[in-house]
Amino acid sequence: MFSGQHLAAIDLGSNSFHMIVVKPFPDGHIKVVDRLRESVRLGSGLDADNNLSLDAQQRALACLQRFGERLRGLNSERVIAVGTNTLRQASQARDFIRQAEIALGHPIAIISGHEEARLIYLGVAHFFENETTNGNRFVMDIGGGSTELIIGRGLDALYLESLKMGCVSMTEQFFPDGRFDSQSFKRAIRYAHLPLVPIRQNYQSLGWETANGASGTIRTVQKVVQQNGLSPFHITLEHLYALRDRMIDAVYSEKLRLAGLSDERKPVFAGGLAILIAVFESLGITKMQVSDWALREGLVYDRLQRSKPGDIRIAAVKALQSRFSIDLQQAAAVRQTAEHLFQRCRDDWKLPNQVQDLLNWAAELHEIGLIISHESHQKHGAYLLDNVDLPGFSTEEQHWLSTLVRMHRSKLSTKLFGLLDPKEYQTALYLVVILRLSVLLHRARDVVTVKIERLKARENSLMLYLAEPNLEEQRPLLVADLERESDLLKAVNFNLAFN
Template identity: 30%
Template structure:
């Protein structure tokens, strides 16, 4: 077990994340701290980091150092991006940080920064062809990848802070300033030749603080029930409603918007104008917001150095394994329950007729069905449901997360609460409720068939005969406990599948 601190010194914010690396290439964020230092502010005039911004940054880094020391961090990885990269007083600034904070900061090149953003995305999102837009304080990155290979990138030398500074002194209204940013950014896009060669089925992915704020505002507007920013899909039409609402407001009114960080209220309109320009120029109708970027790219590199050569192939499997290890679940039992659940799904396909996507949902529920034991054994299925809804899960949609959580939540005798289900009515589909109940019964039987956690039932063969399902087990040893426990699901099985269950 190793604990590392990752410091990301951006043009707008300084962020610290503390990460536990717990073996076999897995990690978990255990703490974080963020301050808006505005390091890149007012740099456009002469290219120097301003004394007040430097002092604020040093003060923040001292706090970061204190938290790292208190948390027994083994080592600190600190990186700086656009503002420091361009600063004429870069050397003196870095020397002062080293002298006063004991932190050595690496200034990332444009290519290194784009590559880390790409690795954060490609190892956490199951999107085979994508174009990533990351709007920082002092630069904007566009990264194009196809078949999980990074093909092109560009770093434009302005971001939300610099664009706000650029257009704030023209005596323009807030709306006119936003429109000026749109026009300016569109002209920059016209100079990127490879953008015209992007394939039509490429999806847009937005990462970074501005996109996280877009999610928070959209969540409030839509009354969206999940707090998960990662893999949040937003139609451009809905984004434009948010943009049109915000771009006309003065700063005091912006600060009162629910979901909008007060530290970002003044620079968000410029970031939104960049998004508006980009989606129109590229003709996107929707985009996905990713919760992983540069810092996660560093995390993957540190936990799993192989990701510097090739990305993770099974993103969801990797993510689930991380949670199983972090929650200290019985790994052999988990693996066996997943295996038996898959067998049941395939053996009973003639009855349920579910498409393959439901097997993915069952696998997630089976992998994490016991994680609620970390809270309490009694009613642990309810805790498992909550934990799945709020876990860091990669390579899976929000709908799939909700369905997997409900499958885990009803794998005991309990039925699904109508009040709980209706909260997610805008995410799930009408036919999903029956599917969740059937998958829940399959999971319950699979768990029972490894009741003693020794793997004595190796396989299952199901025959559908008249009004019964005959389930024949392949046994190694005494499986009387397992079969007796599985038979207690007979009533739920009959209710869901309209068949009697017999287990031999």
Template identity: 30%
Template sequence: MADTNPPDIKRGQGKTRGGTSGKVADFRYKRPSRPNKRPRKNGQAPREPKARGEPSGKQAHAQARNQGPAQAQAQSTPMPRGRNQAYAALDLGTNNCRLLIARPSGENFTVIDAFSRVVRLGEGLAASGRLSDEAMERTLAALHVCAEKLRRRHVHLARSVATEACRRASNGAEFIERVREETGIALDIISAQEEARLAVLGCHILLEDGAGPAVIFDIGGGSTELVLVEPSGAVPRILDWMSVPWGVVSLTDTVGGSDDTTDLRLDRYRRMRKTVLDSFRPFAERVREFAKGQHPIRLLGTSGTVTTLASLHLELPQYDRQAVDGLILPSVAMRDISVRLSHMSGADRRQLPCIGDDRANLVVAGCAILESILDIWPSETLGVADRGIREGILRSLMAADATGESSRAALQRMREQDV
């Protein structure tokens, strides 16, 4: 895997359900069938201006601060300019369904619509091996909302991906077909390898400046991806990567325990940590020598876990993307928060700002995964990204479309010269 980027078109690890990776849906929808840097003082973010916060529900967040095209093979290709076409990226994960719709803006893009909903698609999957009827119904309801937004925004190109829950479920392919029939959305079950690549493409710009390799990680609902990268032009070069089937949902469902006493809570947390560390061990061995280099090692995380813990570190009364996205803070602060949350009861965690009911039971598993990552890549600082797969998809679509336009324009010029 060294010296190569996980491919966009080819599958990474054997055959997976859902058809060829990299396809773009045409979105001829049916109508819905149902109603509807070192850390600065106090953990300050880098000096670069941030994108405005991404609102929830029907509001769109403003221009995302991205640079560099999405695909390694198109690193120098500009995005389409002077056009109003809308592009969309939909990421259906184990816990969340997220959509971004954006228009090119020079080398960047401006988000014009967004949607995010906790659907818990992978709930109960660890025990049954199947997506439950309730989870599929919740997810379909969210996807109908996404389909309506895609129609209303007249999306030019879109890509919709599904990750670990649909990869693992015995009825994952059946569910994908049902989604297509009921909503018109053609979900692509991507490999863990491509999931890692897209996450890197979506957030690498927030990696702290410096020389030498770094680790970018994505703690999802059903899996966690670790990617060792080295700065190389517009997009970092991927040196190594690993995906383990432990995310906040799958780890919570697999490692049982009681919440009744502090001792029982800590026992469960220790077992979570051991489960994850055992899975990470091959990657830890491979990156050991990189961690001993002469340059300070860097770490960047994109996930609800790191953004939630960063919000707690900042003592925010409610989540604020503008304050969190691009933050660089001491890793020890994240460890301290993780330890504190592992001691608390679920009822106490629910009372904390930026956690609430949705994350109260899952955040402890996220803390266990995060601490395990800090064990194998002991960076003094941790970068926080509220961006990832969707942004990587958008940049891939826009760069690929720009490349196609350039080819068509060149062909047209040749034809004119012939005449």
């Protein structure tokens, strides 16, 4: 689908913003043709209440405007932009994202920590795909506000964790004045050990043949190790201790002189080094090889995969159906009717093509809450979809699924659209109407025996013409359901009529 066409991937990280532009080839490989990176320090702009400072926002928007200039000529289908830990935490993330999308000129999605970890692994695994190892691979990435730890095999991530500690947050907490001493390092390393305690046994039980690091902190460590003559290829715990000791000897950040350590990276290096030491100590890592690829390359390969039958989102939905014992026949019937209604209403309601997949997946998962209870199962389903790990889905996409499932039955209120961007309200309302009607028409849990002969879709209204003589006599329950549905939809100013 994208062969020969440039794709761009942008990572709005807590420390730096990165962008790559790549050219994909028919054999599945990619060639990076351009890279941009700016130190934005978005994470340092978060206060105790997770409010993002105006200065941090302005730095970020200015950077994205420059990135957007490079992206002129690329349509949004070929641009993948994601926000990570800081934007997951920021209380006003939605407002900032709106401004950021205008600055960049393309949509931006916020992804969960687990999704970030999966994509990092995918990028690293592709970087080392010509290796001969057949065993498990351990991958680690230290960002500005989070650290991802993954064990996988081949291109598939098997076990993922995203820990809420990064080079920016750790440096601010333990080295706030740019001063290094043994006690500060001891406290930082001890603190970094804490979130590793409950997961250490799982990682050690799975084991790995190779350990790989990725992204800013670890790539800088490798560069420093190499340029200071410690090792040409690998990082070991002894190398990390040596770097720690050199920093303690320097006492202050401005006095630190390490070949390979840039002035830009220096202010957050201590926190990242403390995390890396703790992980090596806790998990017993003997040596680590560093990848040049990580999240951004993973985003590209994930997008390329979506144009093939192996879209991981389809697999994730099927896995949820199995895990929560969803009636597959009913789910397929509701989906088929929802697809049919979508196609017939699309032009009149100006429905964007990309939301059809979300409607289809919501139809396949609308009964997920039944595993908990039939009573208010739409609420249980919405909660599950907002909180379960769904590989391949952004946080916003999960909110869409949650919202649609939450409103597929029972009473309605405009407040229930609250998780979505207000500008998407009209589209979401139309999808809710389609899903509700699809579920209602399959209440008997068999094939639909009443054919929709034709329909008229207008703004906030839908008229159904049902091909059934003596409808009230032959299908009194359906008539009652449609009448009740018409009354319920009035709460969101939608007019449903049938004949």
